[in-house]
């Protein structure tokens with residue numbers, strides 16, 4: 622079964638709270654799945670960059686794991702934000718953008734257009750779009766996040782085994798750094814202060830919503846893009862403690 626078919630297959634079988642955050646440019650509904658009942662909420666997004674589809678399989682593994690476990694928090698998984706982009710991988714295997722050639726993780730209204738690798742030209746990666754939140758997928762994720770009011774967001778990307786935690790807000794930095802430290806303890810990944818980042822989902826969550834948000838770059842840097850589906854299990858093993866450790870910090874008083 623291909624990845625998109627598996628997404629909807631899982632959606633149809635899923636017993637818990639589920640729904641769609643919105644629709645892609647090409648008309649695919651973007652599913653979310655909610656697992657757990659605790660007081661705090663965590664949004665976990667993956668595959669906003671098409672070629673990083675291994676993160677979608679990773680989300681599936683996390684969903685399967687937490688389905689039968691008692692969690693302290695409510696996890697909202699959006700396994701594939703960029704469904705249209707995944708479709709394009711059949712022709713361009715290292716494609717990152719959406720169907721309109723916009724890199725969705727540069728399209729959020731947070732220091733829009735100031736990122737180090739930002740481009741102003743349509744392409745397979747790094748094009749920021751005509752204006753902030755110009756893309757349907759971007760707006761869907763923003764609306765869903767505002768509605769859900771998460772206490773923490775995690776953006777799963779590939780690759781490099783790194784944790785990006787910072788954006789620009791000095792006041793929030795220390796509090797957010799504690800989450801990065803927990804993530805480091807859980808995974809052994811390296812913390813990176815990514816000041817070159819702009820327009821990303823995590824950037825927007827920190828900038829607009831003032832909530833702690835981390836980007837987790839999974840998969841060893843020696844792997845080449847796109848990382849195959851088969852690696853998801855290995856990655857999952859490595860980050861197994863991530864959610865429980867972050868929950869510890871969430872409930873720290």
Ligand SMILES: [Zn+2]
Pocket residue numbers: 670673726778779
């Ligand atoms: Zn990425």
